[in-house]
Amino acid sequence: MTSKDDESIFGDPGDALRLIERERGNTMRHVTPDPRLMYWPWGLTWLISFGLSFLRFGPDGRTLVAMPAWVPMTALTALLIAAGIFTGIVGARSSRDIAGRSSRQGLMYGISWSAGFTSLAVIFGRVSDSMPEPLLGLLWGGGMVALVGVLYMAGSAIWVERDMFVLGAWISVVNVIGVLWGPGWHALVLAVAGGGGLLVAGLVGWLRRR
Template sequence: MSTSTHDPGPAEHPTAADALAAIDTAQHRAARSLRPSPLGMFVPWGLGYLVGFGGVWLAIRGVLPDAVVVPLLVVAGVVPLVSTGITLRRSTRGLAGPSRRTGTLYGWAWVLGFAALCAINLRLTALGVPGPTLSLIWSGTALLLVGLLYLAGGALWNHVPQYVLGVWTLVTGVATVFVGYPANFLVLALAGGGGFVVLGVWMHLAARR
């Protein structure tokens, strides 16, 4: 009785390269699942800038009544903050240890940063800083804070597009100060808001491919 043995070829045995490729794929998938959604992080800020600061610009031009400016700015600021908090909470759900703590601390950085920003700028308002100058202070400091937070987020999650958005936001903030009042509101709405929306949508579509 003869017995035959089957010697599987090399293609039937996983190689070290195959194992490393599988590990790398799994790591990339895990990283994408933990990365905050661009639709929740970027698009709300872009729409907030377009609606809020675009509304201010239209009011200055006489297209909208002045009474709607403050409500528009409040909504344009609160909605993106809430969206950012919810998005970060979802992206860190199920995590424990340092990863969850990092996401939580980053989310609180947004809240605390804007609380401090508002306190400082409201104090400057009470001290009688002229309106045109005050508008440049608000636009410049707000984009400075947002840009730095996106730089930090890009560094934390090793996410180059988010880091690039941080750089773009800082450049936009500088531009709002240099163009002066009231053109700063138009720059905020179009360059600031438009940049957020375009990048958020592009990142979302790229992730789906």
Template sequence: MTGNFDHEPADDHDELPPADPAAALRLIAEQQAEAARQLSPNLLWYYWPWGLAWLIGFGLLFLHLGPNGRVFVDMPLWLPLTTLFTLLIGAGIISGITGARTYGQITGDSRRRGKWYGLAWGLGFSGVMAVLGPVSEHLPEDLAGLLWAGVSVGLTGALHMAGGAIWLDRSLFRLGVWISVINIVGVIAGPGWHALVISLAGGGGMLVAGVVFLLRDRARGATLARSTRSTRSTRSNR
């Protein structure tokens, strides 16, 4: 049997595990970090849609009916409420698509948790609309707006904390805590103030958080790339 073996790859040793235990540990850590990066959603596409929805939607509510009943822009109540819920639905769709692309390759309990968690969002807000619709008709306009906004934001904060607890995601849980705290502060402050607090601290806070997480992920990616090049260089020199 004859043949030409000149075309066999010369870097077969790169496929072998590193002989140095420290290099092996670094390689394992790099692979784990890369897997975690691939299975983590792009937080910019998660925070920015929600941030814009809250900034614009609650901003319109504030302009419609500010503190002490002051009207900055004359418009019917249905306009800011419809805008807010339309933007929230859009943000939910974008978040769902982002999550589906990220976790679609996951099977087992994690995938089941994701489906049930998404169902909790849908049924939760459907229940809010079904209950608050008839009740708000019997309230003054400022209290009706506060009721809708306070309950919706409160449910959002609770669901974020639940998601953080399910996946042990500290960032998601902290976001839920932040949303819940500013919602309580806004409700205590009263109609008008609540919309302003949620618009700026909630929506604006999410926009800032999206940028922070994006920069953090880029920094981690750059660090991982440098570490990978360093490990490969070390192995090739042996």
């Protein structure tokens, strides 16, 4: 009786396999955050904040657009906080039904981000007073972005996500290019290539998710 019921549902084993694969895809979409919601807030943060930094502290100390010196840093801080809260909520909603090893991996990965940025902030804060102003911005921007690139590549190793590795490698490359070009140009490279790369990553991830 059971055999006849199974045959009435699946005409051949391929139907069963396709059903399993379809349900697996539905489950992954349910527990995986929309890439646009995870990458676009950071992409816009980089585009706006580093763009303002380039306009205020341009190459060779030039000011391309007159604005108070505190505007770029204030914008960066506010946007980072907003993007962090937003993506944190999105990630928490997606992972609320996940338990076990995957949940622990996500928690440890998130703690690694916080520990890395806190450590660099303390180190850079200690040496900031002994550095000239142009190089100070390059140190903070280049160091923090270098950490972002490495953490993305580390995350790709945890979840075996090729797209995340490509994004981390891209951020690392454009960061090095910007640092070599020097103060001013570094902010422009991060705004256009870095922020743009995050926006593209969100779009590509969403298209593949569909």
